[in-house]
Amino acid sequence: MLDIKGKIFLAPMAGFTDKVFRRLCSRFGADVTVTEMVSSKALVLGSAKTKELISFSEEEKIRSVQIFGSDAKIMAESVKILQDEFEYDFIDINMGCPVPKVVKSGEGSALMKNPSLAAKIVEEVAKVSRKPVSVKIRKGFDDENINAPEFAYILQESGASFVTVHGRTRAQLYSGKADWEIIRKVKEKVKIPVIANGDIVDFESAKRAYEVTRADSIMIGRAALGNPWVFLQIKEGFEKGYVETKVLPHMKIRVAIEFFTQLCSEKGEKMAVLEARKHLSFFVKGIENAAKIRDKINRINNATELLEFLEELAASLEKKESFVDNIL
Ligand SMILES: Cc1cc2nc3c(=O)[nH]c(=O)nc-3n(C[C@H](O)[C@H](O)[C@H](O)COP(=O)(O)O)c2cc1C
Structure with a gap:
C-alpha cells in the first residue's frame, strides 16, 4: 500500500x-x-x-x-x-x-x-x-x-x-x-x-x-x-519545534557545485552549463553581489570555467564568514 x-x-x-x-x-x-x-x-x-x-x-x-x-x-x-x-x-x-x-x-x-x-x-x-x-x-x-x-x-x-x-x-x-x-x-x-x-x-x-x-x-x-x-x-x-540548521552562503555554493557536477555527468557539459544558469540564479539569491555573480555566470560558456568560478566564490565566501565569526 x-x-x-x-x-x-x-x-x-x-x-x-x-x-x-x-x-x-x-x-x-x-x-x-x-x-x-x-x-x-x-x-x-x-x-x-x-x-x-x-x-x-x-x-x-x-x-x-x-x-x-x-x-x-x-x-x-x-x-x-x-x-x-x-x-x-x-x-x-x-x-x-x-x-x-x-x-x-x-x-x-x-x-x-x-x-x-x-x-x-x-x-x-x-x-x-x-x-x-x-x-x-x-x-x-x-x-x-x-x-x-x-x-x-x-x-x-x-x-x-x-x-x-x-x-x-x-x-x-x-x-x-x-x-x-x-x-x-x-x-x-x-x-x-x-x-x-x-x-x-x-x-x-x-x-x-x-x-x-x-x-x-x-x-x-x-x-x-x-x-x-x-x-x-x-x-x-x-x-x-524550531529550525536549527542554517545554511551559510558558502555551503549554498558547495551544494550548487555538487548539483552542477551531477548535471554535467547526466546531460553533458554543454547542456549542463546552459541548464545550470537558471538554477544557479536561485542558489545565489540573498548572497552579497548576487546580481553581479549572476551576470558573470550567464556569460560563462564552459564547464571547467564555471566550476572554477564557483569554487573561487565558495572559498571567498567561506573566508568572509570565518572572518565575521572570529570578530563575533
Ligand atoms: C517553473 C514552474 C513550472 C511548473 N510546472 C508544473 C508542472 O509541470 N506540473 C504541475 O502540475 N505544476 C507545475 N507548476 C506548479 C507547481 O507544481 C506548484 O503548483 C506551484 O508552483 C505552487 O506551489 P509553490 O507556491 O510551492 O511554488 C510549475 C510551477 C513553476 C513555477
Whole structure:
C-alpha cells in the first residue's frame, strides 16, 4: 500500500524538476518526487525526447510520473506504456497547468471547466493503471469558477486515490496569495488524502498550512529552487519545534557545485552549463553581489570555467564568514 500521508512532496516544475534536481531534493529530505509533466499524446506517439523526462535516481523515495492531455483513451494508452517501461509508485494527472497552449487544447487547468471529461479521464486511467492515480488541481479556473471541492469529489468518485490542490485559480497563474481555506474545503468534502500546495516556503508556513488546511501532506515548489534544504529544515522544525540548521552562503555554493557536477555527468557539459544558469540564479539569491555573480555566470560558456568560478566564490565566501565569526 502506498502511504503518502505526512509526507513532503517536491512539486513538479517543468524546466526545473529533472532527475538531477529531484535527486538533490530527495537527499535533503523530499519524500515524494514527481517528474515534469509529460504529454500523453507524445508518449503514445513514441517520442524518445518525452521518455527522457522519465528517469529516476536511486535517492528518490516515492516516485511519480505526471501526465497531461485531454483524450481519455490516449491518456489510458500512455499509462499502459509507462507501466510497461518504467518503475514508479503512482501516476499524477495534471489538471492545473495554466499555460495558454495547454489550456487552448482543453488540457491542464481547462479540465476544471469540464468535470465530465475530467471524470472520464480519471476513470479510464484508473481502469488500466496498476498503480494509484492522483490528480493535481487548482482552486478553480477563475474567480467565477471556483470549484475545487466539488471537482475533487468528482475525481474521487471516478477513482482518484488522492488529490493535490494548488490554492490559486488558473487566472491568477502564480500571483496573489494561495488560498489555503479552499484546500480545507476540499479536505472536508472528500475522503481521499489531500495534499496542500501553494506558498509553503519554510517550517512556519508548513505548520500554518497544516493547521489551516488540515491536509494530509504538503507540497513545495518554488521555495525548493536553489534551496533544497528546505525539506530538511521543515522536518527538523516538526521534530524539535524550531529550525536549527542554517545554511551559510558558502555551503549554498558547495551544494550548487555538487548539483552542477551531477548535471554535467547526466546531460553533458554543454547542456549542463546552459541548464545550470537558471538554477544557479536561485542558489545565489540573498548572497552579497548576487546580481553581479549572476551576470558573470550567464556569460560563462564552459564547464571547467564555471566550476572554477564557483569554487573561487565558495572559498571567498567561506573566508568572509570565518572572518565575521572570529570578530563575533
Ligand atoms: C517553473 C514552474 C513550472 C511548473 N510546472 C508544473 C508542472 O509541470 N506540473 C504541475 O502540475 N505544476 C507545475 N507548476 C506548479 C507547481 O507544481 C506548484 O503548483 C506551484 O508552483 C505552487 O506551489 P509553490 O507556491 O510551492 O511554488 C510549475 C510551477 C513553476 C513555477
